Amino acid sequence: MNSMLRSARTLATTASRSSVLRRGYSSESVPDRKVAILGAAGGIGQPLSLLMKLNPLVSNLALYDIANTPGVAADVSHINTRSEVTGYFGDDQLGKALEGADVVIIPAGVPRKPGMTRDDLFNINAGIVKGLCLAIAKYCPHALVNMISNPVNSTVPIAAEVFKKAGTYDEKRLFGVTTLDVVRAKTFYAGKAKVPVAGVNVPVVGGHAGVTILPLFSQATPNANVSEEEIVALTKRTQDGGTEVVEAKAGKGSATLSMAYAGALFADACLKGLNGVPDVVECTFVQSNVTDLPFFASKVRLGKNGVDEVLGLGPLSDFEKEGLEKLKPELLSSIEKGVNFANK
Numbered sequence: 001m002n003s004m005l006r007s008a009r010t011l012a013t014t015a016s017r018s019s020v021l022r023r024g025y026s027s028e029s030v031p032d033r034k035v036a037i038l039g040a041a042g043g044i045g046q047p048l049s050l051l052m053k054l055n056p057l058v059s060n061l062a063l064y065d066i067a068n069t070p071g072v073a074a075d076v077s078h079i080n081t082r083s084e085v086t087g088y089f090g091d092d093q094l095g096k097a098l099e100g101a102d103v104v105i106i107p108a109g110v111p112r113k114p115g116m117t118r119d120d121l122f123n124i125n126a127g128i129v130k131g132l133c134l135a136i137a138k139y140c141p142h143a144l145v146n147m148i149s150n151p152v153n154s155t156v157p158i159a160a161e162v163f164k165k166a167g168t169y170d171e172k173r174l175f176g177v178t179t180l181d182v183v184r185a186k187t188f189y190a191g192k193a194k195v196p197v198a199g200v201n202v203p204v205v206g207g208h209a210g211v212t213i214l215p216l217f218s219q220a221t222p223n224a225n226v227s228e229e230e231i232v233a234l235t236k237r238t239q240d241g242g243t244e245v246v247e248a249k250a251g252k253g254s255a256t257l258s259m260a261y262a263g264a265l266f267a268d269a270c271l272k273g274l275n276g277v278p279d280v281v282e283c284t285f286v287q288s289n290v291t292d293l294p295f296f297a298s299k300v301r302l303g304k305n306g307v308d309e310v311l312g313l314g315p316l317s318d319f320e321k322e323g324l325e326k327l328k329p330e331l332l333s334s335i336e337k338g339v340n341f342a343n344k
């Protein structure tokens with residue numbers, strides 16, 4: 001979070017560094033990086049496109065959607081920051097959008113309405129994600145893929161199976177974006193603990209739906225005097241954060257602005273890792289040996305090839321241990337649903 005603010009503050013510096021690059025000098029500290037956003041004209045896609053345009057680590061921003069990308073791209077492209085912006089529209093242009101991408105962010109797909117679970121989106125979004133991943137395997141098989149489309153607990157396994165079939169799967173390069181759960185846990189904890197939110201850290205592990213979202217408030221820093229009862233309430237609020245927004249939007253979609261922020265944070269971390277910045281650690285849903293489940297969200301160190309190291313869970317409270325056992329059957333069944341879909 002702080003690094004994003006720092007990034008924004010360094011825009012001016014970077015703009016002048018970019019003009020140095022344009023004049024033909026090289027700069028090892030800011031390599032060229034292409035980021036493609038698939039679903040760029042949507043509720044998440046538009047603010048995410050804006051935030052990625054503000055990121056000085058991006059040199060080429062490709063905005064792809066099946067509708068409305070020319071307008072979004074024209075609009076964003078007028079912002080005087082480093083990256084060149086290109087809009088791509090429809091199936092025919094997907095390959096061009098993806099070619100040469102270092103990071104592909106996928107917020108394409110339908111959002112929830114009140115009364116729906118994320119799994120209710122499976123029937124539509126599974127097909128969308130499968131199609132986009134086939135194209136990624138063909139046009140940018142080495143890109144880091146940041147999966148936002150729900151249900152993340154199933155769309156990430158779908159992507160993995162598509163890449164396996166195409167012979168391009170690299171478990172170090174596929175990520176389910178669970179950053180919004182961390183963003184929420186930090187905000188809610190800071191409010192309850194009455195500490196400045198900027199300094200708060202809370203790991204969130206498991207998956208990205210209901211009880212599969214497991215915030216580890218026992219590891220929250222700074223350590224504050226928060227009662228057991230409050231921890232239970234904070235856990236529930238974090239697990240239900242998405243539903244809180246869906247209900248408040250009353251049929252007009254789910255979290256878009258906070259998700260764009262979280263997606264931009266995670267993509268920024270991926271870019272920093274690719275660029276060799278040390279000790280970049282984020283929670284994310286990846287192929288994992290941390291539990292007996294094949295995919296699991298935990299802290300991950302990001303590096304030049306994507307995942308550098310999947311970090312363990314650390315010590316859990318009894319309440320968290322119980323939560324971990326409770327989430328496993330649901331998470332496993334969502335993972336299997338994705339695998340089965342991709343292989344049918």
Ligand SMILES: NC(=O)c1ccc[n+]([C@@H]2O[C@H](COP(=O)([O-])OP(=O)(O)OC[C@H]3O[C@@H](n4cnc5c(N)ncnc54)[C@H](O)[C@@H]3O)[C@@H](O)[C@H]2O)c1
Binds near residue numbers: 043066108150
């Ligand atoms: N991981 C998370 O924490 C998180 C948070 C919020 C939302 N989401 C999910 O993100 C997804 C998008 O949400 P939204 O609010 O932006 O929805 P939205 O309907 O506003 O936007 C989705 C966009 O995807 C586009 N799209 C559809 N099919 C496509 C395809 N084949 N290729 C490219 N683009 C395509 C649509 O044209 C639209 O512009 C939903 O599945 C939602 O549940 C995930």
Ligand SMILES: O=C(O)C[C@H](O)C(=O)O
Binds near residue numbers: 150245
């Ligand atoms: O809740 C949703 O459907 C969207 C997203 O997964 C969220 O956590 O906000």
